[in-house]
Amino acid sequence: MLGDDTVPGRLSTKRRIKRFTDLPSPSTRSVTFRHSPTAIRRSTWLVADTTETDLDTERRTDTETEPQRSFHGVDVGLLEGDEDLVGLLLEATATDREGSGDGPELAPDVDVKANPTLRDGDILVISSKVVSLAEGRYVDLEAVPVSSRADRIADVTGIDPREVELILRESTVLGAIPIADIGPGVDRLEDHAVDPEAASAALESLPSLLVTFWNGRFCTNAGIDLSNSPGESATLLPADPNASARRIREEIRDRAGIEVAVIVADSELSYRGGSVDVAIGCAGIDPVDSNFGATDLFGTPKLGGVDLQADELAAASALLSGQAAERTPIVVARGLDYEVDDDVAVGTDSDLIRGGLWPVLKRTIQVKIADTVPIRVPFGVS
Amino acid sequence: MLGDDTVPGRLSTKRRIKRFTDLPSPSTRSVTFRHSPTAIRRSTWLVADTTETDLDTERRTDTETEPQRSFHGVDVGLLEGDEDLVGLLLEATATDREGSGDGPELAPDVDVKANPTLRDGDILVISSKVVSLAEGRYVDLEAVPVSSRADRIADVTGIDPREVELILRESTVLGAIPIADIGPGVDRLEDHAVDPEAASAALESLPSLLVTFWNGRFCTNAGIDLSNSPGESATLLPADPNASARRIREEIRDRAGIEVAVIVADSELSYRGGSVDVAIGCAGIDPVDSNFGATDLFGTPKLGGVDLQADELAAASALLSGQAAERTPIVVARGLDYEVDDDVAVGTDSDLIRGGLWPVLKRTIQVKIADTVPIRVPFGVS
Structure with a gap:
């Protein structure tokens, strides 16, 4: 034309x-x-x-x-x-x-x-992780009592019930991404693995991600982070x-x-x-x-x-x-x-x-x- | 609890x-x-x-x-x-x-x-705009014949029919964002105006944005850009x-x-x-x-x-x-x-x-x- x-x-x-x-x-x-x-x-x-x-x-x-x-x-x-x-x-x-x-x-x-x-x-760009740590915003997962509501969601998603409990307390759950079930997405993730075995273990440890509304913003799992934490502790966002x-x-x-100037950043x-x-x-x-x-x-x-x-x-x-x-x-x-x-x-x-x-x-x-x-x-x- | x-x-x-x-x-x-x-x-x-x-x-x-x-x-x-x-x-x-x-x-x-x-x-990060210009990816809007399909969408959205025609040729249209009708969004945009009159004119000139799937990616208006173009020309993405x-x-x-290394970037x-x-x-x-x-x-x-x-x-x-x-x-x-x-x-x-x-x-x-x-x-x- x-x-x-x-x-x-x-x-x-x-x-x-x-x-x-x-x-x-x-x-x-x-x-x-x-x-x-x-x-x-x-x-x-x-x-x-x-x-x-x-x-x-x-x-x-x-x-x-x-x-x-x-x-x-x-x-x-x-x-x-x-x-x-x-x-x-x-x-x-x-x-x-x-x-x-x-x-x-x-x-x-x-x-x-x-x-x-x-x-x-x-301008200081500071990872939310260290801000949380400095502010004592971490919990021992073992000390988290799990409600029946968290239990039910944990059953469906495969996420640790104690983590679900924290997510429910911190945010509103909007949906769920079943990482393990998404073929192409996971394939793509695996393409980027530096250590396929470790990558596989990481995927198994977190079969789903909850899409949450936290503090007026969208994020997964209320921004709760289980990595770079010692033992079984979870770091919450500030x-x-x-x-x-x-x-x-x-x-x-x-x-x-x-x-x-200070910016608090999160992935x-x-x-x-x-x-x-x-x-x-x-x-x-x-x-x-x-x-x-x-x-x-x-x-x-x-x-x-x-x-x-x-x-x-x-x-x-x-x-x-x-x-x-x-x-x-x-x-x-x-x-x-x-x-x-x-x-x-x-x-x-x-x-x-x-x-x-x-x-x-x-x-x-x-x-x-x-x-x-x-x-x-x-x-x-x- | x-x-x-x-x-x-x-x-x-x-x-x-x-x-x-x-x-x-x-x-x-x-x-x-x-x-x-x-x-x-x-x-x-x-x-x-x-x-x-x-x-x-x-x-x-x-x-x-x-x-x-x-x-x-x-x-x-x-x-x-x-x-x-x-x-x-x-x-x-x-x-x-x-x-x-x-x-x-x-x-x-x-x-x-x-x-x-x-x-x-x-690493060179190059604006898609100059790549497009160098590759001759711009069109004179006056030279674009408008199909009835583009005309109908233009009627609903208020977008220039010639631009709609280009968008339809370049991408798949998924939806529309009525900029002018979104109260809070527009309010927020106006908060950031350096020149309220010019901002207002800009909003009037583009009452809607089409959400498109272009080259396997989501973007608005197929990435077509009417700014920083002389006269009535439109720049297409590379x-x-x-x-x-x-x-x-x-x-x-x-x-x-x-x-x-080279990265072509777009807003x-x-x-x-x-x-x-x-x-x-x-x-x-x-x-x-x-x-x-x-x-x-x-x-x-x-x-x-x-x-x-x-x-x-x-x-x-x-x-x-x-x-x-x-x-x-x-x-x-x-x-x-x-x-x-x-x-x-x-x-x-x-x-x-x-x-x-x-x-x-x-x-x-x-x-x-x-x-x-x-x-x-x-x-x-x-």
Whole structure:
């Protein structure tokens, strides 16, 4: 139906687009670095004391050796539970900070080569696991009394009844994924096994996953984690990850005088048959890069621009922290332009789901009807 | 029901976990950097000519000033369409590479300060948009004849009939999201507007989004993009993004002797009311960090470890490239340990969805029945 010049792979009607040097320079887009007066005062990395620095200007002056964004893993060792996470973090990232006398002393046994020095403006992406451990959010499975309700679900799913009990207490169960019964998915998982026997054992140990609604978000098994836990203990997600992030941010400011943003991250199953990390809590950084209604290069307002930057940071950090035994539960993300904001938190999906599902279903039905029911077109083009 | 020591926020039965220094050192996990003979020969950044370098060893020797992962934006200017993308990329990233005479000459007008020098082992994350433009995958909307089918769907959705026509040609339509009718979602979008008037105009210009199945993956509007396109043109996704990535990787090798991995990335709507970038094609890097069945710190095999690292890289790069007018369509990710592999591609969701949906529904119904129907428990614990 399309012309001959529009065959697949070459759907083109040669248009000439000007190179950007010929275009007018972008107008006053508000992608800027804003920071609170506190951040300015304490800043060791911002050279100017202006409240706004143009992003484009900054980017143009980047030098070759200075990467635009960098990610540094922090090894804080294994937590013992109910431990001083901020203390361990400050210890691991401490050095004699230039021009600042208020930094923590360097502990003699810390390998400074392996850990970065914390700076104002850094974003800490912290695995929910260590936050939970530090907050004592783990339970001995043997101490969990099982209700008949949990027992019934355990019978159907093959999940440990004590784990089901915890899941029911922590979240609302929406459905179940029978891992062991999904042929293609499991095949795909097995393709990625480094140790087929261990992979097989892992699958057998968790025949199903419960799809749950936890703290206003979707996740599997209420985010309860039985791995990297000693003996038969289970780690629960932090009760309020936004509050955890705020606490960590404030403690770092109070104890070391360093102004950082904090993101609490957790791995989430993707329907693509793998996992990607997302942000479940944050402090000091807007989780969304509010850029909606910004115009594109041709001055047209974009529907997009609502980037979930906290999720992007969590995903980026997962490249370093890994899932198994990498021992990098904290990642320092450096060089990102973001708005320092103390009134933001990672939101919930509830409103969007509740308010959005019915209109989506209704419109889908309308579209499907329009697509399939033939109607008379007097001057049809086809 | 749980004991007094398990109140929310403090669900703890004090367990002592050893610090990692007391644990046996990790065994021979297979998270290693492997590379092809070609990569070794051409390598300028690997110091040893061994075929395997232990990740942990590498990590321990990182210096403070050398970040473990870095991301560098590349400004290649605006493409004119049907252009030599690899040529522009090599020009933008060229310098006199040490110890190598086969690098491209430095063009006199290239700002080396703003662009990194390409190295062996780098991963290029390239926006699908510029790949499409370079491959001529854009159409003049005025040249698209509209079928009656597209007309009917356009009537219901309010989408431009010519765009609907392209969407129908490129993908299978699964449903529709009536953006304008979703109260909470739109409210949330408006919260993130930098320019409320422009945001409002953007919403009016696209009252609905079609949920489509394109190339074995879910995306909205078949990934067709009307922004950052001049006049009334639409950019289609590359016909085969894996093939595009392979071509770019091979061209860079052939023309500059540099061995890189390539990921083609595209923004995808998240149900969280924003977008995150994902990988739609790749070459030279396994899109999945195959670590399934690896054991955790306590020797227990993990169900996880199947990290979608190509998606994580795409998300990380979005922190630099942005959505609107940042002009950073290519991001160089450096310092990642990955397997160089020429036989991998970003997979499709088809099998997982087809094979997984029915077992999930069946098990969900079973769980819901088990959860709600009261059964007699002779020696019940609750």
